[in-house]
Amino acid sequence: MKIVTFLANGFEESEAIIVVDILRRASITVEMASINENLEVISSHQIRVIADKKFNEINSKDFDAVFLPGGGGGVKNFIESASLAKVISDFYKANKTIIAICAAPTFLEKLGIIKGKNITLYPDCIKDISSAKCINEKVVIDGQIITSQGFGTAIDLGLKLIEKFISREKALELKDKIVYN
Numbered sequence: 001m002k003i004v005t006f007l008a009n010g011f012e013e014s015e016a017i018i019v020v021d022i023l024r025r026a027s028i029t030v031e032m033a034s035i036n037e038n039l040e041v042i043s044s045h046q047i048r049v050i051a052d053k054k055f056n057e058i059n060s061k062d063f064d065a066v067f068l069p070g071g072g073g074g075v076k077n078f079i080e081s082a083s084l085a086k087v088i089s090d091f092y093k094a095n096k097t098i099i100a101i102c103a104a105p106t107f108l109e110k111l112g113i114i115k116g117k118n119i120t121l122y123p124d125c126i127k128d129i130s131s132a133k134c135i136n137e138k139v140v141i142d143g144q145i146i147t148s149q150g151f152g153t154a155i156d157l158g159l160k161l162i163e164k165f166i167s168r169e170k171a172l173e174l175k176d177k178i179v180y181n
Contacts, residue, residue: 010073070102
């Protein structure tokens with residue numbers, strides 16, 4: 001399993017880093033890619049993060065899934081990137097897993113990817129969704145689309161991804177190791 005996590009200025013750092021950290025602890029390969037022109041990405045709370053690669057260094061064919069963290073500014077930058085929209089659409093057409101947390105499902109709404117799906121997202125963003133059914137759960141899986149509500153559900157999302165991609169036992173083992181109740 002190989003996942004690419006796209007980062008844009010204004011991303012919610014906790015959502016991105018917690019999920020990436022949990023996945024890497026389970027030995028899932030995760031590469032963080034900046035959609036900026038350089039590797040440095042500035043989070044919504046002004047934390048500087050250095051991505052593993054730049055957007056143009058990523059070949060989407062090398063990945064099984066994509067992860068989109070939230071954060072209002074980051075999602076706005078996702079929406080403004082025609083190149084990223086094409087990559088996400090290609091992932092969808094190839095039936096690859098698309099993971100989005102917090103406000104990121106609104107980007108998927110704009111791409112028409114969540115039409116008719118059950119999703120969850122940051123409660124204030126529900127008003128921006130018209131084509132999907134919003135469910136008040138921490139993590140929702142509907143086919144190839146996996147969504148989560150936000151910062152407070154990032155650990156739940158990471159553990160659910162481990163359960164899906166590896167096993168329930170591995171997720172429970174990691175849950176114990178990180179002392180998550």
